[in-house]
Amino acid sequence: MERRFTAEIDPSMAGEKATLVGWVHEIRDLGGITFLILRDREGFAQVTLPKKRVEAELLGIVKHISRESVIRVTGTIKEDERAPGGYEILPHEIRVLSYADSPLPLDPTGKVKAELDTRLDSRFMDLRRPEVLAIFKIRSYVLDTIRNFFKEHGFIEINTPKIVATATEGGTALFPITYFNREAFLSQSPQLFKQIMMSAGFDRVWEIAPIFRAEEHDTTRHLNEATSIDIEASFMDYEDVMRILEDLIARVYESVKRECEKELSDLDIRIEVPDTPFRRITYTEAIDLLKSTDNPEFSELVWGDDLSASCEHELGRLIGEHYFITDWPTDSKPYYTQPAENPEISLSFDLMHPRMELASGSERIHDLDLLISRIDAMGLNPDSFEFYLRAFKFGIPPHSGWGLGLERLLMTMLGLENIREAVLFPRDMRRLSP
Ligand code: ATP
Ligand code: MG
Numbered sequence: 001m002e003r004r005f006t007a008e009i010d011p012s013m014a015g016e017k018a019t020l021v022g023w024v025h026e027i028r029d030l031g032g033i034t035f036l037i038l039r040d041r042e043g044f045a046q047v048t049l050p051k052k053r054v055e056a057e058l059l060g061i062v063k064h065i066s067r068e069s070v071i072r073v074t075g076t077i078k079e080d081e082r083a084p085g086g087y088e089i090l091p092h093e094i095r096v097l098s099y100a101d102s103p104l105p106l107d108p109t110g111k112v113k114a115e116l117d118t119r120l121d122s123r124f125m126d127l128r129r130p131e132v133l134a135i136f137k138i139r140s141y142v143l144d145t146i147r148n149f150f151k152e153h154g155f156i157e158i159n160t161p162k163i164v165a166t167a168t169e170g171g172t173a174l175f176p177i178t179y180f181n182r183e184a185f186l187s188q189s190p191q192l193f194k195q196i197m198m199s200a201g202f203d204r205v206w207e208i209a210p211i212f213r214a215e216e217h218d219t220t221r222h223l224n225e226a227t228s229i230d231i232e233a234s235f236m237d238y239e240d241v242m243r244i245l246e247d248l249i250a251r252v253y254e255s256v257k258r259e260c261e262k263e264l265s266d267l268d269i270r271i272e273v274p275d276t277p278f279r280r281i282t283y284t285e286a287i288d289l290l291k292s293t294d295n296p297e298f299s300e301l302v303w304g305d306d307l308s309a310s311c312e313h314e315l316g317r318l319i320g321e322h323y324f325i326t327d328w329p330t331d332s333k334p335y336y337t338q339p340a341e342n343p344e345i346s347l348s349f350d351l352m353h354p355r356m357e358l359a360s361g362s363e364r365i366h367d368l369d370l371l372i373s374r375i376d377a378m379g380l381n382p383d384s385f386e387f388y389l390r391a392f393k394f395g396i397p398p399h400s401g402w403g404l405g406l407e408r409l410l411m412t413m414l415g416l417e418n419i420r421e422a423v424l425f426p427r428d429m430r431r432l433s434p
Helices: 056-064 116-121 130-152 191-199 238-259 261-267 283-292 309-319 368-377 382-392 406-414
Strands: 017-029 033-040 043-050 070-079 087-098 176-179 182-186 204-212 225-234 279-282 323-326 348-353 356-363 399-405
Touching (some): 017 043, 017 087, 043 056, 191 204, 191 382, 225 406, 238 323, 279 283, 356 406
Antiparallel strands (some): 033 043, 070 087
16 A cells, blocks of 8 residues: 655645545534544644535545544645645545544543543553654664664673573562473563673673563552663673763763654653763762751661662752762672672662662672672572572673663653553553553
């Protein structure tokens, strides 16, 4: 079928014939003239039917068409500066390819507001809205940018198994599955495999893949299936990989701002490219900063405490832009995290947006004995990590890496209220379908 997107037509093509396909967004019957607004992925086109000048058959079809039906229109392009795109189509032929039932489960024009849950229940219809589609066009564009960035920086893209035998970070928060007659789990992170790839000599690797976390969170920033962007790099320290991370974030913002103008305008937002380098504060400074506020909630904080969501909010409010929290207490980070000279502190960092954590990373332990003693100290059994530990026995470089949540990156960049808006079909404690 010879067809064009609505955005591929412009007024300079007046007089030419064109075929458009799409959804019936709106029909306005003004008596002497009927306007049908056709919507496709790229925009809108006005199909104009003056009663006196079009065949009765076409008018009959339009009269009985329901909103959101899929149609094909062939007609002549005519300039009209009042219409979307500056042109209208005077139809010779209109074919209904698929009738839409009514009432519609949602209003795809967005004029009638719906709760997020209702929207997600009828996601196919919700996604027809240009401002919802825009999020996913940007998501796709962000993935392109990330892939190009890593290619330029000499990283090899890898794919590691998502069905695994062991927990990565500890025994909790795993989805068990049956694997023939054994127990297995959905992977919560590619951590162990990307480290094994350092022993394999790949030097710099990256992966983008789902992570599955069985945590019983019910927040606007947690999913049970999320997308993680992970890197691991040999002969790099944690400062090196922090620089890669902030450069990547700045690059993503820059390219979205430059290339996604239409989508940003559909979303009615502007984005500011963050300045690099990002501010760095140590965990100890973060605790002191919180205690120096006169908020009684923070006066009881002691070194070693977790930073709760309200701590993150307060720090975000005080700092107001992307920043790193570095040098976390060793015991607050996973066993594979390299301790500093003072072993109570680790060579680790979290990348923070004022609203929430975006990424976690660190220098990793590459000394086998130290690694085993850290696994022990965390109350885990080194035997169940045999496949991982073997890779440390036969020559493994010092290395560092991080994991960045794609949905959190999108959510904070686009100012979305709920992380579920950045996923086509989110998985959470209550939602397994669609
Ligand atoms: P949080 O403390 O905010 O729950 P985390 O420290 O448990 O996150 P990490 O294990 O450090 O998460 O994972 C690295 C990154 O992956 C996080 O910074 C976040 O961007 C993303 N991520 C982790 N878990 C989730 C989740 N349940 N939903 C969405 N994104 C997640
Ligand atoms: Mg983290």
